[in-house]
Amino acid sequence: MFCQKCGKNPVNVQINTPQGPIGLCPSCALQFLQTSEAGQEQAPPQNGINKDDNNPAPHPQGTPAIQLPIMLPPPTQPHIVAIIPIPHPHASMERYPDITCQSCGATFREFAMSGYLSCPSCYEAFSRELKKGAAELYGSFKYKGKFPVRAFKHLKIKKMIEQLQERMEKEVKEEHYETAAKLRDTIRKLENESEENP
């Protein structure tokens, strides 16, 4: 199935519009959502539950005659209802790049067709494409979650340093220079330690 707008790339996003669902490729989907948001005066309803009692949403057809005090926002805004997990990160490329994972021998094409990577090293082998695909799907992304504590000790120290730096900047702003100086010393100590045991 190809994108209903450009007709070139495979569909991987389904969007519900007041006229019914349409299937688009990621780049057309992004464009579509941006233009339809700009064209509407209403703010997008996804920021929280609509608690505006004066402006209740219309009833879906066939609903019994009963009104809830809080209604869901009406489905008038186009929004994504499904992301189809097929060759997604690369939908915008007409041909798959000719890359092979040196560790397991899997090709990028194999991944694009199945949606599954073959081994952990594929992430490095296809790093550029994966990042591009993820950026298309999620917008900009930076991994901020948990990490393996034992194997990645240096990340723990890095994270601690970042937190201390934030605190130090706050103390400086509030003119608590003595506390800030203490924090600076702690940060230096941690930095030295992590350089000694990378």
Place this chain on the structure above:
Amino acid sequence: MKVKKTREIPRWLEDPAPVGDVAISSRVRLARNLEGYCFPHKLSRDDRDSVINNFRNAILSNPFFQDYQWRDLSELSPLERLIMQEEHLISPAFLTMSGSGRGLAYNSGRTESLMINEEDHLRLQIIAGGLDLKRTWERANETDDELEKSLNYAFSTDFGYKTACPTNMGTGLRASVMLHLCALFTTGNAGNLAEYASGFGLTIRGIFGEGTGASGHLFQISNQFGITNTEDETISKLERFAREVIDRERNAREMLVFERKNITEDRIFRDLAVLKSARLLNINEFMERFSYFRMGVETGILPPMSRSTLNKILIFSRPAYICYLYGLDENIEKQDKARAALLREMLQDYNA
């Protein structure tokens, strides 16, 4: 018909459940893989065994897991696997995989399970009764840390935990809550929840996850992706959304009880009557009628019944459980007869 065997139900079905009038359970799943091995779908039999050994040693040598038991998937009968799936101890995908080179470990209360060589090398899962996401995540986090003490996980600072399917990469976390949305469904307000949830990066599915229907008005809400949020952000986002939905369900129940009292009462008492006296009870009919019965108890239209008894009826009536308890095979009519007999017995002294 007489019950031939008994089985203790998983602990989460009996524990006191926070917000248990609507929330049935909270689940947290973590996907992890070992460095140096292909993902399970590409592993040879020998390598699968090697992955199994890594995990088995890590589990059996760590006192943290002393309450766990290890089972090779191949030694579990098809019926036992089905029961474990009905208990949400294993995933529907694991149910159908070939047993060789796969295994699982679980605790005695059957609230925690480690599936080895499912879609990823490890699928760690913790389940709790009611809405209890934060504690469930903390327990999963702790369990994960214990395993990581002796295992090398595949991880990258760019992509987080590496998983076979890149939609799971990042935290590898899938958090979900199961909600009983009988009133929202009855008033026709459950349909647009799915669209609403997608705006938050959440999805709504049926009782057994992907590709299953919402039988008995039981819905599962979970996060879609692992890379866009930290674990804490995902958990609190899901919790906030679940609480909103729970509030709506409570409002809808109140509406049904006060503004459509006669119709609602009639429906609930009829369903109770059928549950108490049917001679054949099909699973779908049971799920639907039991849903209204449960709502009747929770709203006070019917006399009280403990949640653990309600949950016991719900789990004992699942097809594999019925087969196990009554020693039946695949014959549906016999199962329906046994289910009706079970309900009559369990509701014998319940008078409304």
